[in-house]
Amino acid sequence: MTDRTKGEVWVFAEQEDGRLSGISFELLGKGRELADRLGVPLAAVLMGSGVESLAVGLFEHGADTVRLVDDPELKIYRSKAYRHSMVELVKEIGPQIVVFGATHIGRDLAPAVASALRCGLTADCTDLRIGDYSDPKTKNADGTPHLCNGVLLQMRPAFGGNIIATIVNPYNWPQMATVREGVMKPLDRVSGRGGTLVRHPSRLEGVDIPVEVLEIVRRTSSVDLKGSPIIVAGGAGMGSKENFAKLFDLAAALGGSAAVGASRAAVDLGYCEHDRQIGQTGQTVRPRLFISCGISGAVQHLVGMQESAKIIAINTDKDAPVFKVAHYGIVGDANEIVPKMIRAIKQKGG
Numbered sequence: 001m002t003d004r005t006k007g008e009v010w011v012f013a014e015q016e017d018g019r020l021s022g023i024s025f026e027l028l029g030k031g032r033e034l035a036d037r038l039g040v041p042l043a044a045v046l047m048g049s050g051v052e053s054l055a056v057g058l059f060e061h062g063a064d065t066v067r068l069v070d071d072p073e074l075k076i077y078r079s080k081a082y083r084h085s086m087v088e089l090v091k092e093i094g095p096q097i098v099v100f101g102a103t104h105i106g107r108d109l110a111p112a113v114a115s116a117l118r119c120g121l122t123a124d125c126t127d128l129r130i131g132d133y134s135d136p137k138t139k140n141a142d143g144t145p146h147l148c149n150g151v152l153l154q155m156r157p158a159f160g161g162n163i164i165a166t167i168v169n170p171y172n173w174p175q176m177a178t179v180r181e182g183v184m185k186p187l188d189r190v191s192g193r194g195g196t197l198v199r200h201p202s203r204l205e206g207v208d209i210p211v212e213v214l215e216i217v218r219r220t221s222s223v224d225l226k227g228s229p230i231i232v233a234g235g236a237g238m239g240s241k242e243n244f245a246k247l248f249d250l251a252a253a254l255g256g257s258a259a260v261g262a263s264r265a266a267v268d269l270g271y272c273e274h275d276r277q278i279g280q281t282g283q284t285v286r287p288r289l290f291i292s293c294g295i296s297g298a299v300q301h302l303v304g305m306q307e308s309a310k311i312i313a314i315n316t317d318k319d320a321p322v323f324k325v326a327h328y329g330i331v332g333d334a335n336e337i338v339p340k341m342i343r344a345i346k347q348k349g350g
C-alpha cells in the first residue's frame with residue numbers, strides 16, 4: 001500500500017471558456033503553502049477541451065505539476081462528466097488533499113466527488129493549515145489519544161458565523177475542502193516558471209451523460225467589488241436609501257475605480273442591491289482602502305472585509321466592534337462626515 005502522507009496537494013483549476021478564474025490562482029497560493037509544509041508536490045487539475053495552454057499560468061502561479069484532462073466532452077461544465085473524470089483521477093493518483101473554489105462549479109463538483117469517494121468535505125473554508133490532531137476517540141495501546149500528524153485543518157465560520165470551527169478528516173482521505181473566493185492570496189506570478197505537464201484520459205467512454213447544454217445565459221453584474229482598490233461600504237446606520245446614495249458620491253469623488261459595498265442589513269433595508277453585500281453570505285474583498293460607514297462590524301460582515309489593507313470606520317458608537325479591525329476610527333455621524341470627506345477630496349482636486 002502506498003504511503004498516503006506522500007500524496008500530492010491538489011487544486012482544482014477552474015476555467016470557463018478557456019479562461020482560468022481568479023480562484024484558481026488564490027487556491028494555488030494556499031496550496032503552495034500546504035504542499036511545502038508537507039514536503040509534497042503541488043498539482044493543479046485542469047479539465048476542459050483545448051485548454052492545455054492554460055498550464056503555463058498555473059506553473060507561473062506555483063503549481064509543480066499540471067494534471068490535464070482534455071476532452072471535448074469536458075468543454076462545458078457538466079456535473080456527471082467532471083465528477084466521473086475527477087473521481088477516476090483521484091483513485092489513480094491518490095492525492096492527500098484536494099481543494100476547490102466555493103464557486104458555482106466548485107460547490108456542485110466537490111460534494112459529488114467527495115460522495116463518490118466516501119470521504120469528507122468541508123464547505124466554504126476561510127483558512128486552511130497543516131497541523132496535528134489528537135483523536136480522543138481512538139486510543140493507542142497505552143490508552144493515550146491517537147495523534148494524527150500533518151492533517152488538513154479546515155477553518156470555517158459556524159453557528160451563524162459566531163465561531164470559527166476547525167474541522168479535520170484524519171481517516172477518510174483525500175481531505176477535501178471548498179474555499180471562499182477572495183479569501184486566499186495568489187502568489188506573485190513568476191514569469192517563465194515551469195513544471196511538469198501530465199496528460200490523463202477522461203475515462204468518459206461508455207459513460208452516459210444525460211445533460212445536454214443548449215444555451216448559456218449569463219447574468220452579469222455591473223458591480224465589481226473584488227477588482228476595486230477602494231470600497232466605500234454602508235450599513236443600516238446610514239438611515240435611509242437617500243443617505244446611502246451619498247456613498248456613491250464619495251466613491252465618485254475618490255475616482256472611477258472606487259466601488260460601493262454594503263452590509264447585509266443595508267441590503268435587507270433596500271438601500272442597495274444584493275450584489276454589493278460584503279460578508280459571510282456576500283462577497284469577500286481585500287481592497288487597498290475600505291471606508292466603513294454606519295456598519296456595526298458583526299463577525300459575519302468582518303469575515304468579508306477584515307483583510308483590507310487599510311480600514312477607516314465611521315460609527316456613532318465608540319464601542320462598535322468595527323473599530324477593533326479599523327486602522328482609523330471616526331466616532332460620529334456618517335451623514336455629516338461623508339459630505340465633509342467629499343468636499344475635502346474635491347478641494348484637493350480628487
Ligand SMILES: Cc1cc2nc3c(=O)[nH]c(=O)nc-3n(C[C@H](O)[C@H](O)[C@H](O)COP(=O)(O)OP(=O)(O)OC[C@H]3O[C@@H](n4cnc5c(N)ncnc54)[C@H](O)[C@@H]3O)c2cc1C
Nearest residue numbers: 235236237263264265279280281282294296301315316334
Ligand atoms: C448566517 C448569517 C450570515 C450573515 N451574513 C452577513 C453578511 O454576509 N454580511 C453582513 O454584513 N452581515 C451578515 N449577517 C448579518 C450580521 O450579523 C449583522 O446583522 C449585519 O452585518 C448588521 O449590519 P449593520 O452593521 O449595517 O447594521 P446594525 O447592526 O444595525 O449596525 C448599524 C451601526 O450603525 C451605527 N450607526 C447608527 N447611526 C449612525 C450614523 N448616523 N452614523 C454612523 N454610524 C451610525 C450604529 O452604532 C451601529 O453600529 C449575517 C448573519 C447571519 C446570521
